[in-house]
Each structure stands twice: as structure tokens, then as C-alpha cells.
Amino acid sequence: xxxxxxxxxxxxxxxxxxxxxxxxxxxxxxxxxxxxxxxxxxxxxxxxxxxxxxxxxxxxxxxxxxxxxxxxxxxxxxxxxxxxxxxxxxxxxxxxxxxxxxxxxxxxxxxxxx
Numbered sequence: 125x126x127x128x129x130x131x132x133x134x135x136x137x138x139x140x141x142x143x144x145x146x147x148x149x150x151x152x153x154x155x156x157x158x159x160x161x162x163x164x165x166x167x168x169x170x171x172x173x174x175x176x177x178x179x180x181x182x183x184x185x186x187x188x189x190x191x192x193x194x195x196x197x198x199x200x201x202x203x204x205x206x207x208x209x210x211x212x213x214x215x216x217x218x219x220x221x222x223x224x225x226x227x228x229x230x231x232x233x234x235x236x237x238x
Contacts, residue, residue: 128213130205137198144193148186155181 159178204213 126216131201133201136201137194140197141190141194145190148189152182
């Protein structure tokens with residue numbers, strides 16, 4: 125068994141920021157669809173900016189998700205390091221794979237006798 129005693133706060137924060145930014149990209153089409161609903165149902169009335177909310181949110185959402193993922197990833201890593209010091213960290217059982225060396229090209233035995 126191996127124990128993860130601490131994690132790098134910035135490395136966790138960067139990864140979480142990127143993961144949540146990608147989640148924001150996945151949510152963006154739904155904001156675009158929500159922006160189209162008032163136009164499709166003729167509920168715009170006298171406000172010409174009704175559809176811009178969905179477009180604006182679709183543009184802002186990935187950045188907002190990324191920033192929030194970065195911040196909460198850093199907070200989570202700090203809390204993990206604190207709690208791992210108090211009660212111990214994650215225990216992992218790792219299995220080492222046997223590494224068989226492989227030549228990048230076929231090895232042909234020499235017949236010259238040297």
C-alpha cells in the first residue's frame with residue numbers, strides 16, 4: 125500500500141480549472157437554446173436584447189466554470205493536505221507491470237562470427 129500524503133495545490137487547481145472549463149463548453153449549447161426560446165415563441169415583445177442573454181452566457185460560461193474550478197480545486201487541495209496530515213491520506217495499492225525491453229527494429233543475429 126502507498127499513501128498519498130499531500131497533493132500539489134497548483135497542479136490540482138490547474139487540472140480542475142481545465143476540467144470545469146470543458147464542462148462549461150458542454151453546457152454552452154443549452155444556454156444558446158435557452159436564448160432562442162423567446163424568439164421562437166414570439167415572446168420578445170419590445171426588448172430586442174432577449175436572445176443576447178443566451179449567447180452571452182454561452183460565451184461567459186466556459187470561462188466562469190474554469191475560474192470557479194480553479195478556485196475550488198485549490199481550496200479542495202488545501203483541505204486534502206490539511207486532512208491528510210490529521211488522519212492520513214488516500215491509500216493506494218499499485219501494481220508494477222513487468223517491462224520487457226523491445227527493440228525499435230527487428231534484431232537479426234550476426235552471421236559473421238565477429
